[in-house]
Amino acid sequence: MAAALNGMDVYFSQPNLMLPGSGLAGRLLLPYIERLRNSFTCWQNRVGFMEQFRISRAESGFPVFQSVLELENDRNGAEKRLASIPEPDVLRREMADFILRHKEFPATLQTQMAERLYLQQIRKGEIFSPFVLPETIHVSVNPQNSRPVYVVTWGVFDGPQTLPMIYIATIEDSSENVDRLLVGPDGKLRHDVDIPLPIGGLLNPELATRFDDFIVRNGAYGLTPATIASNLDKDFETLHPKLLRRIVLGPFYSSGITENNARINDILSKVRRDENAWLMSWTMQEIFSKNERPASRGFFSSTPAVQEFHIETNDLEAARMGVSAYEKHALVPHEAYQALYAAGEATAIFGNYKVHVISGRQVVSEV
Template sequence: MTTSDPAERYFTAISAALGGLDIFLRDDRSPLYRHDLVARVMAEYIVRLENSFSSWKNRLGFMDAFKISRAESGYPVFQNVLELENDRRQADKRLAAIPEPEVLRAEMADFILRHRAMPDALRKSMAERLYLEQVSSGQVFAPFILPKTIRVSVNPKTGRPIYVVHWAAFDGSANLPLVYMATVEDSSDNVVRALVGKDGKLNESVPIPLPVEGLLNPDLAHRFDDFAEKNSAYTLSPATIAGNLDKDFDQLHPKQLRRVVLGPFYSAGITEHNSTVADVLAKVRRVENAWLLTWTIQEVFSKAETPARRGLFSSQPAREEFHINTDDLEAARQGVSNYERHALIPHEAYQVLYAAGEAQKIFAGYKVHIISNGQVISDV
């Protein structure tokens, strides 16, 4: 592929964008770095996305089918994500049927010497082998990525353990990667007895090898996995997801739910979801700088908890009251307590937008971050 090839231009641009986002996440001057846990979680999923795009690029060496959501998200369509996951599961079986790399290289060299031509079939076998070896690692962005507990503490006011859990999904309708983080208190008697010491603090004699796959509470872990998978759609507001979690688990009390919507992504000559952005990015000289990546951080938190009621004839478990910022129409529409919109753009592209007089209109309501010489410049 050459830079004139649309696929090569797209992969070059998205690789640069994800690399820039990784720089932003790790920069101690960036806004997200102040929330170190958020930055660390996001960095993990950025690696998965980078591996996915690298795999898709390798897949083009033996398969021609690859589609992106040009008019909406700018990401690959969901079918590509499903195929990647299916190939990951079948990788070992398929690899067993393909000769080892050194065997393929020897056969390719022999073919070239004897026929004075490129061995297309062998070349495709080599490309497929490299692709399958990469996806077999499992570190790609799957349709759904199971929850993981990464932090445990105790709320001194309630005496309950607190978990910080994250998971992710690639939404099939919006074609967008979504990352979720939840802060949840657990009032299960067995967990409280095991994790909370007599001093009201975390019982340090109980080993917790963080991160833990799934919810830390083993009795609820499978149910929580199922819940997360069924409640990760982009069409569900954070308030709806948090409310469903509160209703479905009497012993779990969601205090905060954060969702990061990674996109849309804009690439010159490829995406079509904003004609103004497309026209301006087309004027950027270097392909690796002709992109714009946006993301939205949505958050809903509990403002109060209605205490449990126990009576002779009926009982009611504790329930959360979630704050929705009705003073902000957009926050109310999104079903969140607050939200932030961010945009990441190379310095060269930002200069072109600014010179065209479009920067202020395009970035209205966004926190803008510019990548320049491997550094992040924010709040421009």
């Protein structure tokens, strides 16, 4: 997994890589990959003092959701637990003394050291929590209607599917409070307002808490992007979602570990070096608004503006996903791709995937 996450860093760090159809650089996904890396480093330390550690071997290849919840819980109590464990230097001296006096390995002290390293790591970096709360990463103004436009990202680790997901939304805001603050008389973004991006939460302070609550209730993999975008449109009269993108990370395949695809795992088992015997896949889904029905104001009643989202019904897979478009990607080490190709399985396994082969710091796409 460490090799796969490093490979994704290399791929999404490419200077000219843009997320399809968005004009956004692939680099904006890197903080979420770093959160995953921090989580796996914590889990690696955790297995030093826990009896077992479970992953979803037959499905996603990621740790089971209980492990994600335990990380979050342990992070909240890390300071208190660290205070009850001796400092590392003290533990090292006690371990050396135990070995000299008893001629045995100090298993209990090693467990304490592993727990301390785990707690120090979990306190140090941001992890991929069940819900990574939103950040506003870009602000502009739509020149056609002078509405402020936000690009907002957040993350969700889905429990039933054990899959980490990254969401990116482009949202127009017709709230009066932000219109007065952000939009100048010329209909453009005011330059005299300092916006230190990224900003934690939705930029509109009056809606930020409600928006956080919304993503907690509407982040599950079982909800289609069309459903999530429609719910957002309904729940917030002055927020107008124009584009919602979801990046589903996984499944992950690893020789000798996962059982989610027997054909892939059998071929990966023949790769000579373990650090190259893996395959990481991800799916990019998007739903966009093709039209906005304007708000109507009547004497007795009024209706808010409503988005009409496009679902590509000519593509059965897109219709099933509830999206306007999607892309499937696979990242695989060069040695593993050679094994798949030599077995005559590359075409059958990758099918409609966009394949990226990595060797060192070089990535060759669309092989």
